[in-house]
Amino acid sequence: MVKISKDRASIEAISGNVDKNALINNNYFVSGKLHGIDGISYMEKAEPISYEKLISMEGIPAFFKEFKLDFLVDGKIIETIDFNYGDSLSLIEFPEIPPKDGYYSRWEEVDMEDLIFDTEIHGEYIPYLTVLESKVKRDKVLSTILVEGLFTDEDTLNVEKVEDVEEFEIEKGTLLEQWAVNIPEDGANHRNIRYLPPNTKGKLQVYVLSNGKWTKTKSQWDGKY
Incomplete structure (x- = not known):
């Protein structure tokens, strides 16, 4: 599972450096946009697979199956919601931001459709x-x-x-x-x-x-x- 927030060059799903004649195999990734290596995906070397196939593989770490939506205010988590891969949470009720004298508050806008990564939503205080x-x-x-x-x-x-x-x-x-x-x-x-x-x-x-x-x-x- 690949998430890239910033990029400059050579942006692909499999990262790292190898010698020219090195053997590359058993690299799998879940992404609908990226390719494996240098713009190309290779069967059993740098291969895109579905999320369902990924989590069915033997020995897959548990954190690939667990997703959390965290609500943070002033850098502290005030509530966490567990969700499944691909869930849409646009209809959930957001927690109340603790009041602060002289300020009003609101949650930042985040796309809550088709969530496939752990997600954070930050509350902010704005002076009245x-x-x-x-x-x-x-x-x-x-x-x-x-x-x-x-x-x-x-x-x-x-x-x-x-x-x-x-x-x-x-x-x-x-x-x-x-x-x-x-x-x-x-x-x-x-x-x-x-x-x-x-x-x-x-x-x-x-x-x-x-x-x-x-x-x-x-x-x-x-x-x-």
């Missing part, structure tokens, strides 16, 4: 994104809306300026603009939202629509937001 920026920008420079939280690299902050604004009673002044903000769920009950207003004079007040009612919310300046 603590701020999401809207793609909508003020004067094509700064994002109009920023949201703080714990987000993944697959999360997107979707915002849209409301053209058909909903009028409601405000304490003082006139309505400047309305934005619809769709924030990815991260389990937080409360969050900080930063809003970049257009250049305008006067004191700004921020209202939030909650349960069908517009309510004035506490706000303070943080730089330009």
